[in-house]
Amino acid sequence: xxxxxxxxxxxxxxxxxxxxxxxxxxxxxxxxxxxxxxxxxxxxxxxxxxxxxxxxxxxxxxxxxxxxxxxxxxxxxxxxxxxxxxxxxxxxxxxxxxxxxxxxxxxxxxxxxxxxxxxxxxxxxxxxxxxxxxxxxxxxxxxxxxxxxxxxxxxxxxxxxxxxxxxxxxxxxxxxxxxxxxxxxxxxxxxxxxxxxxxxxxxxxxxxxxxxxxxxxxxxxxxxxxxxxxxxxxxxxxxxxxxxxxxxxxxxxxxxxxxxxxxxxxxxxxxxxxxxxxxxxxxxxxxxxxxxxxxxxxxxxxxxxxxxxxxxxxxxxxxxxxxxxxxxxxxxxxxxxxxxxxxxxxxxxxxxxxxxxxxxxxxxxxxxxxxxxxxxxxxxxxxxxxxxxxxxxxxxxxxxxxxxxxxxxxxxxxxxxxxxxxxxxxxxxxxxxxxxxx
Amino acid sequence: xxxxxxxxxxxxxxxxxxxxxxxxxxxxxxxxxxxxxxxxxxxxxxxxxxxxxxxxxxxxxxxxxxxxxxxxxxxxxxxxxxxxxxxxxxxxxxxxxxxxxxxxxxxxxxxxxxxxxxxxxxxxxxxxxxxxxxxxxxxxxxxxxxxxxxxxxxxxxxxxxxxxxxxxxxxxxxxxxxxxxxxxxxxxxxxxxxxxxxxxxxxxxxxxxxxxxxxxxxx
Numbered sequence: 001x002x003x004x005x006x007x008x009x010x011x012x013x014x015x016x017x018x019x020x021x022x023x024x025x026x027x028x029x030x031x032x033x034x035x036x037x038x039x040x041x042x043x044x045x046x047x048x049x050x051x052x053x054x055x056x057x058x059x060x061x062x063x064x065x066x067x068x069x070x071x072x073x074x075x076x077x078x079x080x081x082x083x084x085x086x087x088x089x090x091x092x093x094x095x096x097x098x099x100x101x102x103x104x105x106x107x108x109x110x111x112x113x114x115x116x117x118x119x120x121x122x123x124x125x126x127x128x129x130x131x132x133x134x135x136x137x138x139x140x141x142x143x144x145x146x147x148x149x150x151x152x153x154x155x156x157x158x159x160x161x162x163x164x165x166x167x168x169x170x171x172x173x174x175x176x177x178x179x180x181x182x183x184x185x186x187x188x189x190x191x192x193x194x195x196x197x198x199x200x201x202x203x204x205x206x207x208x209x210x211x212x213x214x215x216x217x218x219x220x221x222x223x224x225x226x227x228x229x230x231x232x233x234x235x236x237x238x239x240x241x242x243x244x245x246x247x248x249x250x251x252x253x254x255x256x257x258x259x260x261x262x263x264x265x266x267x268x269x270x271x272x273x274x275x276x277x278x279x280x281x282x283x284x285x286x287x288x289x290x291x292x293x294x295x296x297x298x299x300x301x302x303x304x305x306x307x308x309x310x311x312x313x314x315x316x317x318x319x320x321x322x323x324x325x326x327x328x329x330x331x332x333x334x335x336x337x338x339x340x341x342x343x344x345x346x347x348x349x350x351x352x353x354x355x356x357x358x359x360x361x362x363x364x365x366x367x368x369x370x371x372x373x374x375x376x377x378x379x380x381x382x383x384x385x386x387x388x389x390x391x392x393x394x395x396x397x398x399x400x401x402x403x404x405x406x407x408x409x410x411x412x413x414x415x416x417x418x419x420x421x422x423x424x425x426x427x428x429x430x431x432x433x434x435x436x437x438x
Numbered sequence: 439x440x441x442x443x444x445x446x447x448x449x450x451x452x453x454x455x456x457x458x459x460x461x462x463x464x465x466x467x468x469x470x471x472x473x474x475x476x477x478x479x480x481x482x483x484x485x486x487x488x489x490x491x492x493x494x495x496x497x498x499x500x501x502x503x504x505x506x507x508x509x510x511x512x513x514x515x516x517x518x519x520x521x522x523x524x525x526x527x528x529x530x531x532x533x534x535x536x537x538x539x540x541x542x543x544x545x546x547x548x549x550x551x552x553x554x555x556x557x558x559x560x561x562x563x564x565x566x567x568x569x570x571x572x573x574x575x576x577x578x579x580x581x582x583x584x585x586x587x588x589x590x591x592x593x594x595x596x597x598x599x600x601x602x603x604x605x606x607x608x609x610x611x612x613x614x615x616x617x618x619x620x621x622x623x624x625x626x627x628x629x630x631x632x633x634x635x636x637x638x639x640x641x642x643x644x645x646x647x648x649x650x651x652x653x654x655x656x657x
Binding site for chain 2: 349
């Protein structure tokens with residue numbers, strides 16, 4: 001993911017560097033041309049000076065300079081020269097500036113004609129030395145501009161970072177928000193550009209909050225609306241039961257149908273209730289073993305009806321959780337075991353600490369689940385067709401999805417393994433351990 | 439036994455009336471909280487079955503107003519709300535019992551019987567289950583019509599189990615009913631009482647649910 005801050009910093013720095021570089025280059029070239037002009041003027045003055053010196057005094061009057069060479073000609077005869085080796089004319093005797101190569105260097109030349117004495121003065125300066133001199137002067141002027149770029153970069157970086165702080169604060173706050181936290185985002189010292197964003201986010205939060213609240217109320221209403229007619233159906237069934245001969249096939253089908261409808265409604269409601277928005281602020285420390293006792297006590301009749309042996313093993317074990325959700329979880333695990341275990345079978349519930357976890361295990365002696373199906377079991381509306389559930393599957397396929405939902409809400413891990421009976425499945429929920437004291 | 443049914447859902451109310459009349463109860467039915475309070479004021483019933491979701495006022499408010507006038511009138515709440523909080527609120531407001539919809543008719547009848555016995559007005563105060571019967575007026579148990587000598591704790595234990603026949607009562611529930619606060623409970627006291635009861639009432643009358651508690655099968 002690209003960062004706006006990084007983009008702004010690099011782009012600004014690139015532009016700054018480019019422009020500074022071009023400016024420096026341009027300045028360098030302009031200064032060089034200016035220096036050339038200055039040196040040429042100096043050369044002309046030197047040539048005029050040489051022309052005005054009395055003959056025979058050149059050597060004494062002119063300090064020997066490496067970068068200067070001269071010749072004085074009179075009527076094609078060499079009167080004087082800066083060096084004895086310079087016997088030939090340096091350049092053609094035409095007045096004006098030019099260039100010439102001799103003595104192993106390139107020279108800037110000036111031919112000056114002195115009309116009074118009919119003398120030709122040729123003065124020359126080494127171009128490389130001229131350049132070196134000019135360059136050292138110019139470099140000192142341009143260098144600070146180039147050296148300033150890193151400092152400018154550092155400052156830009158600090159300014160952009162500071163400027164982006166409100167945006168970073170906002171994104172940090174949003175990142176740290178819990179899924180169920182719908183309180184408004186508060187940014188101190190809000191910049192005008194972010195005001196609308198912040199306002200929209202908070203408005204969205206508010207709308208989401210009301211929508212959730214409405215949904216919750218709708219569910220409560222729906223629960224009432226659905227449960228009351230089901231109650232009426234059940235009461236009427238109870239009344240009907242005494243009027244028709246026992247063992248009536250249609251009647252037992254009817255009874256089973258109402259039972260299923262009731263089950264589905266309850267499961268749908270618990271599925272809704274096991275959304276993150278609904279829980280987590282109700283978490284309390286509770287004894288899972290006690291909870292298991294209560295749930296088993298309430299559901300024991302189902303097991304007795306199928307002559308199944310249901311037992312609870314283990315010790316007091318404390319977890320952080322929502323009692324209602326965990327009750328639903330255990331109820332679902334138990335009815336699952338009850339449903340898939342044949343009459344006369346066994347179901348064992350175990351609550352015990354294992355290392356850093358509290359392990360809740362529900363084992364049955366049913367047909368078991370093929371390991372390849374372990375992943376599928378917790379999916380919504382999933383009812384396995386191969387090993388189990390050909391004749392007995394009366395459920396709605398939501399029970400184990402709810403189990404997993406609730407496990408997730410409690411940061412517990414739900415998994416399946418073979419049971420310790422001769423056949424059957426074990427559903428294992430691993431909770432984080434909590435100390436029994438505050 | 440006069441029961442006042444306060445329920446605004448007509449099909450449910452009709453079904454309940456039929457079922458309860460068959461059990462020999464006399465039923466009056468009203469649909470609003472206002473009407474309920476009027477009946478309570480003019481001809482108070484023996485038991486009220488009160489639905490919490492009434493059209494004119496909140497059921498808990500009705501309950502409070504009933505309590506203001508009739509402190510001991512037994513009230514059984516019916517409700518479509520079912521969270522633990524709702525249940526606690528209901529019982530805290532002075533309800534004697536609480537039943538979440540959709541309920542089993544047999545469950546409702548069992549709860550009514552308990553309330554009735556609490557009133558002490560019921561003609562038959564005997565609970566019969568299998569070979570065992572319990573007379574709650576003279577606190578005597580009968581096994582195959584032979585009276586059995588019971589200690590006070592044994593009687594309370596047996597009454598709890600028989601009143602909740604078909605349900606498993608956890609060890610902690612039973613211990614809470616047997617012992618008041620501060621009274622020391624030996625770790626195996628409950629087992630000892632159960633053992634004595636089994637000697638008197640036959641070994642398979644009270645069933646053990648391992649790790650959970652005890653139960654008496656439904657009649």
